Amino acid sequence: xxxxxxxxxxxxxxxxxxxxxxxxxxxxxxxxxxxxxxxxxxxxxxxxxxxxxxxxxxxxxxxxxxxxxxxxxxxxxxxxxxxxxxxxxxxxxxxxxxxxxxxxxxxxxxxxxxxxxxxxxxxxxxxxxxxxxxxxxxxxxxxxxxxxxxxxxxxxxxxxxxxxxxxxxxxxxxxxxxxxxxxxxxxxxxxxxxxxxxxxxxxxxxxxxxxxxxxxxxxxxxxxxxxxxxxxxxxxxxxxxxxxxxxxxxxxxxxxxxxxxxxxxxxxxxxxxxxxxxxxxxxxxxxxxxxxxxxxxxxxxxxxxxxxxxxxxxxxxxxxxxxxxxxxxxxxxxxxxxxxxxxxxxxxxxxxxxxxxxxxxxxxxxxxxxxxxxxxxxxxxxxxx
Amino acid sequence: xxxxxxxxxxxxxxxxxxxxxxxxxxxxxxxxxxxxxxxxxxxxxxxxxxxxxxxxxxxxxxxxxxxxxxxxxxxxxxxxxxxxxxxxxxxxxxxxxxxxxxxxxxxxxxxxxxxxxxxxxxxxxxxxxxxxxxxxxxxxxxxxxxxxxxxxxxxxxxxxxxxxxxxxxxxxxxxxxxxxxxxxxxxxxxxxxxxxxxxxxxxxxxxxxxxxxxxxxxxxxxxxxxxxxxxxxxxxxxxx
Numbered sequence: 001x002x003x004x005x006x007x008x009x010x011x012x013x014x015x016x017x018x019x020x021x022x023x024x025x026x027x028x029x030x031x032x033x034x035x036x037x038x039x040x041x042x043x044x045x046x047x048x049x050x051x052x053x054x055x056x057x058x059x060x061x062x063x064x065x066x067x068x069x070x071x072x073x074x075x076x077x078x079x080x081x082x083x084x085x086x087x088x089x090x091x092x093x094x095x096x097x098x099x100x101x102x103x104x105x106x107x108x109x110x111x112x113x114x115x116x117x118x119x120x121x122x123x124x125x126x127x128x129x130x131x132x133x134x135x136x137x138x139x140x141x142x143x144x145x146x147x148x149x150x151x152x153x154x155x156x157x158x159x160x161x162x163x164x165x166x167x168x169x170x171x172x173x174x175x176x177x178x179x180x181x182x183x184x185x186x187x188x189x190x191x192x193x194x195x196x197x198x199x200x201x202x203x204x205x206x207x208x209x210x211x212x213x214x215x216x217x218x219x220x221x222x223x224x225x226x227x228x229x230x231x232x233x234x235x236x237x238x239x240x241x242x243x244x245x246x247x248x249x250x251x252x253x254x255x256x257x258x259x260x261x262x263x264x265x266x267x268x269x270x271x272x273x274x275x276x277x278x279x280x281x282x283x284x285x286x287x288x289x290x291x292x293x294x295x296x297x298x299x300x301x302x303x304x305x306x307x308x309x310x311x312x313x314x315x316x317x318x319x320x321x322x323x324x325x326x327x328x329x330x331x332x333x334x335x336x337x338x339x340x341x342x343x344x345x346x347x348x349x350x351x352x353x354x355x356x357x358x359x360x361x362x363x364x365x366x367x368x369x370x371x372x373x374x375x376x377x378x379x380x381x382x383x384x385x
Numbered sequence: 386x387x388x389x390x391x392x393x394x395x396x397x398x399x400x401x402x403x404x405x406x407x408x409x410x411x412x413x414x415x416x417x418x419x420x421x422x423x424x425x426x427x428x429x430x431x432x433x434x435x436x437x438x439x440x441x442x443x444x445x446x447x448x449x450x451x452x453x454x455x456x457x458x459x460x461x462x463x464x465x466x467x468x469x470x471x472x473x474x475x476x477x478x479x480x481x482x483x484x485x486x487x488x489x490x491x492x493x494x495x496x497x498x499x500x501x502x503x504x505x506x507x508x509x510x511x512x513x514x515x516x517x518x519x520x521x522x523x524x525x526x527x528x529x530x531x532x533x534x535x536x537x538x539x540x541x542x543x544x545x546x547x548x549x550x551x552x553x554x555x556x557x558x559x560x561x562x563x564x565x566x567x568x569x570x571x572x573x574x575x576x577x578x579x580x581x582x583x584x585x586x587x588x589x590x591x592x593x594x595x596x597x598x599x600x601x602x603x604x605x606x607x608x609x610x611x612x613x614x615x616x617x618x619x620x621x622x623x624x625x
Binding site for chain 2: 217218219221222223224225226227228229
C-alpha cells in the first residue's frame, strides 16, 4: 500500500470529474430541482377537493325560525369544511361536471329530504363518486362523512338541541360510483399510466443509446454515405422500436389484466394506439437528445432531466388536479400528461376514441410526435459532422 | 474524357481552421489514386466531401459526372473508414445483409461472393465483436463492396492492419481496378503509396505535387517517396 499511489488515483478521478462540467452540474442541479418539485407538490398541493351539492329539498321543517329546509342547513354547514370546495349545482350540471372530472363527488338531497326527517327521523342521502381515483374517493368519503356528522350536530344545536326535529335523525349515506366502483383500488389507478410510462422511458433510452452507438462505431457515417435519406433512417428507427413498445404494452397489459386482475373498462385497441403514438414521439426525442450526448453516461444523465419530471408532474404518481397552479403549467407541455390522461380515461372510465377528452389527448400526442420527427431528422446531420 | 472525380478549388473551413485550401483534383476512371499526407493534412475532409457527407465552404465536386452532393451517385460509391464501422452485436452475414438491403440488393449470391473475396465465408455467422481487428477490417471492406461500386473511397483502410493482410487488400484493389473500378485511397504509409497508379501529396489542405510514384521521386531527385515528400514540403514551405 502506498499513500501517494492511492492519492494519485483519487486526484485523477477528481481532475476528470472537474473536466466533465455536465456531470458536475447534474450532481448539484438535479437534487435541487427534484426536491423543489417534491416540496411544491407535497406542501403546496391543493388540500381541498371539489364536490357538488344538488339541493332539491322543499322547505318542510317547522322550527323556531320558521319553515326551513334541512338540506339547506346541511349545505351551509358543509361549506365551512376546510377539506371541501362545495359548489351548489343543478342536477344536470352536477352530473356534467362529475363526468368531466371537475367535481369528484355529488351529494344529492332530493325533494322529500326535510319531510322524511320530520316523519321518519331517518333519511337517505345519495352520494355519487366520480370514482376513477380510489385515493380521491377515499379522501372525499372521509371528509364528507366527517363534515356531514359535524353539520348534523351543529344543525341539531341551531334547531333547538337534541330534542329538535333533526337531532335524532339518522343520515344513511347511499354511495354510488360513476366509474370504477368500490372494488377499484390504488393498483387499478396506477396500472394504466405505467403502461405508457415504461414505453416512453425504455424507448427513449434505447433509441438514445443505439443512436449514440451508431455514431461512435462509425456506422452512421456509413449510412450517410449510402443512398438512405434522413427521413428513411428516422422512420426505420420508429418502426423498429414501435414493435418493441407494442410487445411491451401487450405484456404489461396481459400481466396486469390476467395476473393482477386490474380493472379495465375501455377498448384496449385505443390503449395500443396511444402507446404507438407515444413511442413515435419518444423515438424522435431520443434521436434528438442523443446528439447532445458524447457517451452512454451522458445519455443516462438525461434520465433525471426527461424521465423524473414526467414521473412527478404528469399525473403518473401525483394527481394533476391537486398540483399547484405553476406546476400545472409545466405539466401541460409534457407529453406524458396527455398519454396518462388518455390511458386512464380508456381503462378506468371506459372512454372511447370519439369522447372529446381522449380525442384531445391523442391529438396533442400526435402533435408532439409530429414536432419531434423533423427535430430528430434535422439533428441527423450533426450526428456525423 | 470523363473523370471519376473532378473537384475544383475546394475550400473547407471549420471555424478558423482551414482544412482544405483551394484544392483541385482529377481522378481518371479505373485508376487507383493515393492521397498521401501527414495527419491533419485534409485527407479525411477531402474524402468526406467527395462522398457528400460534408459540404465544401467553396468550390465544386463532380463524382461520376454528377455534381455532389447527389444521393443518386451514392449507389455507385463504396466508402470505408479507418474504424471498421460495423454493428458489433450482429454477425458478419447480418451486417452484410443489412448494407445489401440499404442498397436495394436482393441477390444472396453476392453476399457469398464478397465473403469469399475477403476470405471470411467460414466466419459468416460469427458475431462481429468476437472477430480480430484485421477480420473486422475485411468485413468492413466487404460491406463497402457489396453493391458493386464503380468508385471506392477508402480513408486509411489499412490502419492497424498487419502487412500480410495489407498485401491481400491490395490484391483485391488491383483486381477491382482491372474491372474498371476507380479507387481513391488515403494513407500516410509510404509503401502503400508506392502501389497507387498516381499520388497526390497533401499538406495543410493543399496539393503539393501530383504524379506516379516514379515521377514524383524523379522530380524531387530523391530515391524514396518519403524523402521526395519532405523535399516537396520544403519547397512549399519556402514559397509560403
